Amino acid sequence: MYTSVTNRRSFIKKMAxxxxxxxxxxxxxxxxxxxxxxxxxxxxGNLDWKKAPCRFCGVGCGVLVGIEEGKAVAVKGDPKSxxxxxxxxxxxxxxxxxxxxxxxxxxxxxxxxxxxxxxSMKEALDxxxxxxxxxxxxxxxxxxxxxGSGQWTIxxxxxxxxxxxxxxxxxxxxxxxxxxxxxxxxxxxxxxxxDEPMGCYEDIDHADVFVLWGNNMAEMHPVxxxxxxxxxxxxxxxxxxxxxRTTRTSMAADKSILFLPQTDLAVANAICYEIIxxxxxxxxxxxxxxxxxxxxxxxxxxLEDKYKFTDKPEEISFEQYKEFLEDYSPEKVEKISGIxxxxxxxxxxxxxxxxxxxxxxxxxxxxxxxxxxxINNLIYNIHLLTGKISTPGNSPFSLTGQPSACGTVREVGTxxxxxxxxxxxxxxxxxxxxxxxxxxxxNIDPKPTYHTVEMFRALDRGDIKxxxxxxxxxxxxxxxxxRYRDATKKEGRFIVVxxxxxxxxxxxxxxxxxxxxxxxxEGMYGNSERRTQYFEQMVNPPxxxxxxxxxxxxxxxxxxxxxxxxxxxxxxxxxIYNEYRRHHEGKKHAMxxxxxxxxxxxxxxxxxxxxxxxxxxxxxxxxxxxxxxxFHFYGKKDGKAIIWQRPYEPAPEEPDTEYPYWLxxxxxIEHWHTGSMTRRIPVLHKAMxxxxxELNPNDAKRMQIKTGDNVRLTTRxxxxxxxxxxxxxGVPAPMQVFVPxxxxxxxxxxxxxxxxxxxxxxxxxxxxxxxxxxx
Amino acid sequence: MPIKSYLAHPxxxxxxxLIQELSALKNCEVIxxxxxxxLIVVTDTDSKAEEDIIKEQLEAITSLKLLAMVxxxxxxxxx
Ligand code: SF4
Numbered sequence: 001m002y003t004s005v006t007n008r009r010s011f012i013k014k015m016a017x018x019x020x021x022x023x024x025x026x027x028x029x030x031x032x033x034x035x036x037x038x039x040x041x042x043x044x045g046n047l048d049w050k051k052a053p054c055r056f057c058g059v060g061c062g063v064l065v066g067i068e069e070g071k072a073v074a075v076k077g078d079p080k081s082x083x084x085x086x087x088x089x090x091x092x093x094x095x096x097x098x099x100x101x102x103x104x105x106x107x108x109x110x111x112x113x114x115x116x117x118x119x120s121m122k123e124a125l126d127x128x129x130x131x132x133x134x135x136x137x138x139x140x141x142x143x144x145x146x147x148g149s150g151q152w153t154i155x156x157x158x159x160x161x162x163x164x165x166x167x168x169x170x171x172x173x174x175x176x177x178x179x180x181x182x183x184x185x186x187x188x189x190x191x192x193x194x195d196e197p198m199g200c201y202e203d204i205d206h207a208d209v210f211v212l213w214g215n216n217m218a219e220m221h222p223v224x225x226x227x228x229x230x231x232x233x234x235x236x237x238x239x240x241x242x243x244x245r246t247t248r249t250s251m252a253a254d255k256s257i258l259f260l261p262q263t264d265l266a267v268a269n270a271i272c273y274e275i276i277x278x279x280x281x282x283x284x285x286x287x288x289x290x291x292x293x294x295x296x297x298x299x300x301x302x303l304e305d306k307y308k309f310t311d312k313p314e315e316i317s318f319e320q321y322k323e324f325l326e327d328y329s330p331e332k333v334e335k336i337s338g339i340x341x342x343x344x345x346x347x348x349x350x351x352x353x354x355x356x357x358x359x360x361x362x363x364x365x366x367x368x369x370x371x372x373x374x375i376n377n378l379i380y381n382i383h384l385l386t387g388k389i390s391t392p393g394n395s396p397f398s399l400t401g402q403p404s405a406c407g408t409v410r411e412v413g414t415x416x417x418x419x420x421x422x423x424x425x426x427x428x429x430x431x432x433x434x435x436x437x438x439x440x441x442x443n444i445d446p447k448p449t450y451h452t453v454e455m456f457r458a459l460d461r462g463d464i465k466x467x468x469x470x471x472x473x474x475x476x477x478x479x480x481x482x483r484y485r486d487a488t489k490k491e492g493r494f495i496v497v498x499x500x501x502x503x504x505x506x507x508x509x510x511x512x513x514x515x516x517x518x519x520x521x522e523g524m525y526g527n528s529e530r531r532t533q534y535f536e537q538m539v540n541p542p543x544x545x546x547x548x549x550x551x552x553x554x555x556x557x558x559x560x561x562x563x564x565x566x567x568x569x570x571x572x573x574x575x576i577y578n579e580y581r582r583h584h585e586g587k588k589h590a591m592x593x594x595x596x597x598x599x600x601x602x603x604x605x606x607x608x609x610x611x612x613x614x615x616x617x618x619x620x621x622x623x624x625x626x627x628x629x630x631f632h633f634y635g636k637k638d639g640k641a642i643i644w645q646r647p648y649e650p651a652p653e654e655p656d657t658e659y660p661y662w663l664x665x666x667x668x669i670e671h672w673h674t675g676s677m678t679r680r681i682p683v684l685h686k687a688m689x690x691x692x693x694e695l696n697p698n699d700a701k702r703m704q705i706k707t708g709d710n711v712r713l714t715t716r717x718x719x720x721x722x723x724x725x726x727x728x729x730g731v732p733a734p735m736q737v738f739v740p741x742x743x744x745x746x747x748x749x750x751x752x753x754x755x756x757x758x759x760x761x762x763x764x765x766x767x768x769x770x771x772x773x774x775x
Numbered sequence: 776m777p778i779k780s781y782l783a784h785p786x787x788x789x790x791x792x793l794i795q796e797l798s799a800l801k802n803c804e805v806i807x808x809x810x811x812x813x814l815i816v817v818t819d820t821d822s823k824a825e826e827d828i829i830k831e832q833l834e835a836i837t838s839l840k841l842l843a844m845v846x847x848x849x850x851x852x853x854x
Pocket of ligand 1: 061089092
């Protein structure tokens, strides 16, 4: 087709302007440009725009990808998407560039005599299948494993689970979401009996107050944060940042409250104490819809191999709970938390005010926590005591980090104990899965095997011999990394890695498979607000790169499971999704039909009678409510949510004289997790080229350290040298340091501790003791 | 045919100077934000050499604190 060069140039120029405007909107919420410029936004051009969910975080923005001559060349926010209403953040804008890094993996590589040799995909898949069969024959079914990710599409995770749990018969299926979302899951299951938030992003448009619990939303959930700031401009809402470090979020908030690591447990209890003391309890709500329970305390921290824990819940009375909270008066908690009683009362007063709608938002702070399940429970307690839940604007909202941590890991159930519907321990759930998977029910093992940390420990011990890793980079992200890196190199281990670029994880592989990325294949993601979004294949993957779904299907067929993996190449995604939907039939979790997902920017489950459900457990919005009351917490048999009595307990490793600082790790806005994709996007790499250690300015001054100076960090696991950042993007509290984990040349996880929450088994990357000194 | 857009951040209190200095450059369009200390800069050049020159000119501006590229489109001419 002929296009005039002038038109084309002006179109492209307008696109460039629009990208910049939207990037500015992310960085400067509320920024305005002359309206006359906005009207010049491109309308034509010869780009073919196709819709997809963004793949760079759990917000799940709807984007439009501009395709030209078989190449994805531009991205804009989808104005039809209720998630982002046309907005995007810097990562979203540059997402297509992540597909075109110079060193994309395009051929299968097999390690022969210590060197990688290019082979055909066919040969590599043959080798994987035969190696798996041989390992199972020699060492049993539990010697093979798969480790996936919250970036797996729904079909990827589904076929992985079907192959390993249904066909091979091992529960050695885990995903990196164990490292980021497991405490959220166990928080939901213990408090409500069913996973995922009851509310939705539209809560932002109704709430009067937002309390961010250890959640740097300005960098991690930028589009949602922009929506909150927009509400502040329009309606004067209040944003309270409750965190351990001063970040861009704290700077934009109305109030920043800093607490000492781990003491969020005590502060949450103090808020409940205040709610009860001041008569702010919504008595009829609590009486009708809640039970109160306590569990085992002093659970330990999972530091030893083969650690096991099972909670023993026990019903308690409101009076007993009230008595327990006596230890958590604001005045008492002030002493351990480092925040004033006045600030605790300030937060409690918003939760208690019946005229204020309130949202609590959190992500890694409460989840990567050795008492992660507890702190999730405690935040729910606050909302349950006041009845501020499941109504527009009253919403405890656990955010996800990855594009399909919810959709794939939590809903498909790619964790050792899970099935697409329910858990392996439940006979009925096994029967349903076996029926849909067309396998004998005895194939599905009723016993979960290893959670992520334990799976890598099993690899180290030799209990696991074969591991297939897809779309994730554990050789950067595992805590106490050295032990697990050494494990992979041991004799008799066989590691397969499917990825799009070389990473420290492909470095330890015996076979590397080139994967198709995002819109190079067809798939679906599920975001933080239960929204499932579909994307079609828009461009061809490079070389022999293949989707993770199809890699698994090819291996499954070679292992003799043709009957279960009957899918046709042209229609397999549709066939898999339709099969998957059968696991979730019913009003509590029904998924939208594929045609619906194709026609609109996603749909929220439960999708019943042609409608998404925005607020669960509220009879006005949720057709699954059936108790005749206003609310119905139907995840629990008696329809009641649980208020949990959970105490404050210290972290496993606290600063002492030898290691006097707290070490906290985390992310930055420019990079997606370990940076394997975003560090190949020149603009983002230039904006954030390498790791660093943030120090408190007073600590830095005392040690005579300036930005850029080398700092040596030492923990009981190892030491490393990083450049200092003082008064830069984030400012840690005194005697705390922060290091981002995106830089594979500065592997901070060599220093972190592999302690985890005994209930969720999610490691705590936010707290260990470290020594910091000028190098 | 490179077209690039940037976010330009002025030094404190120097937004107006930066607007003027940028507007004086050939092949460079400036769109200042109305309410924040940031400007959008779009460069539209015919060749890599021109692009390099303008990049140098931009970097020499003293009222400019930081220049962050947002998008770079290299448009092939098609018939
Ligand atoms: S906020 Fe998340 S989903 Fe939205 S554009 Fe940015 S990275 Fe993508």
